[in-house]
Amino acid sequence: MSFFDLLKMVGGLALFLYGMNLLGDGLSRASGGRLERILEKLTNNPLKAVLMGAVVTGVIQSSSATTVMVVGFVNSGIMSLKQAVGIIMGANIGTTVTSWILSLTGIESDAFWIRMLKPSSFSPILAIVGVGILLFSHKDKLKNAATILVGFAILMFGMDSMSAAVSPLAEVPEFTNLLIEFQNPVFGVLAGLILTAVIQSSSASVGILQALCMTGAVSFGAAVPIIMGQNIGTCVTAMISGIGASRNAKRAALIHLYFNIIGTILFLGVFYTVNAIHPFAFLGEVATPFGIAVVHSCFNIAATLVLLPFSNGLVKLACLTLPTHEDVKEMSETDKTLSLLDVRFLEKPAYAVEQSRLVASVMADKSREAMDLAMELLHNFDEAKAEQVAQMETDVDRFEDELGTYLVKLSSKQLSNKDSETLNTILHCIGDFERISDHARNIKEAAQEMHDKQLVFSEKAQEELKVFERAVHDVLDLTMTSFKNGDLNLARQVEPLEEVIDGLSLDVKQRHVRRLRKGKCTIELGFILSDVITNFERVSDHCSNIAVCLVQVNEDEFDTHAYLDELRQEDNKDFQSKVLACREKYQLPPTKQERLAEKNAKLLAE
Known part of the structure; x- marks a missing residue:
């Protein structure tokens, strides 16, 4: 084998691995996260779990990716260990799809239509179509489809390059002698294990084995144990992903390892026992890509059928390996x-x-709940509720820090336009959620001060505050619901109410000044009331920020000031009518002067 053959083989391997990665990414983006969400929901039934594990892995072309996702699910508490077992087993079956696709390289025929089934024949067509779409299309769905086509084409070009490069190895005695050594089950398993562990993909390592088969030097006697080892080697990725994860997540990775080790031991034990009694003639025959696919599939299906009834045993084995510590605190x-x-x-x-959107929704709810609870404290102070507000504010701070960091990492990934919009919206809004919780804490502190000093707002001030609080509660409800549901109609209702809240703030402050002049209120209470009102107004401002963000991102614009200026123009009849409706709904109790003026107006009318 010359230097250039070696270079061609390594280059072919690089293309093969890149093509597989590109194909998986394209399929994953095309699914838009739907496959992962299906995995979450359809795992209570073991058979369904196996089926879904197989389907998802067959689609994304990577059992390692599926098992890593499962480790993540278990780590997040989305999935239990029992649910994970079926998916892990199904992933082993799903990964055989790649070997079946690659087995098409062995098609030999002079018939045109049969030759067109050979990947080397139709891959160039896929490449041309895919590259054309990538160059000239801007639609996410088309680009995802094109990525799949290009990935598949590169994968097959890499496979062909490897096959062509390794064909001279059939004439190299050292290579053929090495393959004879692999007929020893132990050496064969180790070879498959090491190769797969290094490249971290059983699909890729099986593909490499299929390419080597094209030399005609690989017998089934060597191929069978190598395939067994490849199934064990693929566990390395899940084991690595379990580092730093929860105890249950580590157990999920162990289940994957135990399943493949036990399956390999059982399969090889039965296989070579039967072979000793009644030798299999095919073991001495030259392995083919099709034969490799058959062996790979038979092993994984058989292992699943045998071990699925003992899935609870695998869970117990993993739990025995990693027992629960008594001092572990509940999350x-x-x-x-x-x-x-x-x-x-x-x-x-x-x-x-x-997942980020779900966490942001919880953050939004916590901010709203903290604010509602803080407003209750102004009228009926309770130490336990005050502590709840403080804890919620601390929690929301954590949400902002961890979610913000996560979103920054996520922003470096390749996202669809829709996902990019969602990410930008969340990033923009979480700061406002955090500030709302800060204002809740401020109001809690004001209520605490009143409680400690035994201060009470006047009856009229309390009536006015209740109207104000109702408006703040409603604007929060509109904002958080519109954010969680992506409801733009609700988001557009926020700004008219925010306008009214600004007016309420001014009116309540003016009324307080009048009471202060008449000696009906103290300066100390006045400061507290002013602080509370300011916090209410700031909360509505943050609600406005969130609502405007939702509307603007959807309209592919982000000029907040221009949007609000246009919205508040006098000729915007729709907006003005909504403002009037809100003013009617959130009217402050009439003052003595207002009641007198109303009475005089009625007398004049009569």
């Missing part, structure tokens, strides 16, 4: 929610965006 609800931001999900950006 708080906040920790459980934040665990959804698993770094393993970053490899599936569409799913990671969805």
Whole structure:
């Protein structure tokens, strides 16, 4: 084998691995995170779990990616260990799809249509179509489809390059002698294990084996144990992903390892026992790409059928290996929610965006709940509720830090336009959620001060505050609901109410000044009231920021001031009518002067 043959083989391997990676990425982006969400929901039934594991892996072309996702699911508490077992087994079956596709390289015929089934014949067509779409199309769906086509074409070009480069090895005695050594099950398993562990893809290592088969020097006697070893080697990726994860996530990685080790031992034990009694003639025959695909599939299907009934045993074995420590503290609800931001999900950006949106929704709810609770404290102070507000504010701070960091990492990934918009929206809004919780804390502190000093607002001030609080509660409700549901109609209702809240702020302050002049209120209470009102107004401002962000991102614009100026123009009848409706709904109790003026107006009318 010359230097140039070696160079061609290594280059072919590089193309093969890159093509496989590109193909998987394209398929993953095309699914838009839907496959991962299906995995979450359809795993209670073991058979369904196996089926879904096989389907998802067959689609994304990587059992390693599936098992890493499963480790992430378990780490986040989305999935239990029992649910994970079926998916892990199914992933082993799904990974055989690649070997079946690659087995098409062995097609030999002079018939035109049969030759067109050979990847080397139709791959150039896929490459031309895919590259054309990538160059001239700007639609995400088309570009994802094109990525799949180009990835497949590169994969097959790499396979052909490897096959052509290794064909001279058939004439090299050292190579053929090495393959004879691999007929020893131990050496064969180790060879497959090491190769797969290095490249971290059983699909790729099986593809390499299929390429070597094209030399005619690989017998089934050597191929069978190598395939067994490849199944064990693929566990390395999941084991690595389990580092730093929760105990249960590590157990999920161990289940993957134990499943493949036990399956290999059982299969080889039965296979070579039967072979000793009744020798298999095919072991001495030259292996073919098709034969490799058959062996690969038979092993994984057989292992799943045998071990699926003992899935609970695999769970117990993993738990015995990693027992639960008594001093392990139970995760708080906040920790459980934040665990959804698993770094393993970053490899599936569409799913990671969805997880980020879920966490942001919880953050929004916490901010709203903290504010509602803080407003209650102004009228009925309770130490336990005050502590709840403080804890919620701390939790929301954590959400902002961890979610913001996660989103920055996620932004470096290749995202669809829709996912990119969602990510930008979340990034823009989480700061406002955090500030709302800060204002809740400020109001809690004001209520605490009143409680400690035994201060009470006047009856009229309390009535006015209740109207104000109702408006703030409603603007929060509109904002958070529109954010969680992506409801732009609700988002557009926020700004008219925010306008009214600004007016309420001014009116309440003016009324307070009048009461202060008449000696009906103290300066100390006045400072507290002013502080509370300012916080209410700031909360509505942050709600406005969130709502405007939702609307502007959807309209592919982001000029907040221009949008608000246009919205508030006098000739905007729709906006003005909404403002009037809100003013009617959130009217302050009439003052003595207003009641007198109204009475005089009625008398004049009569």
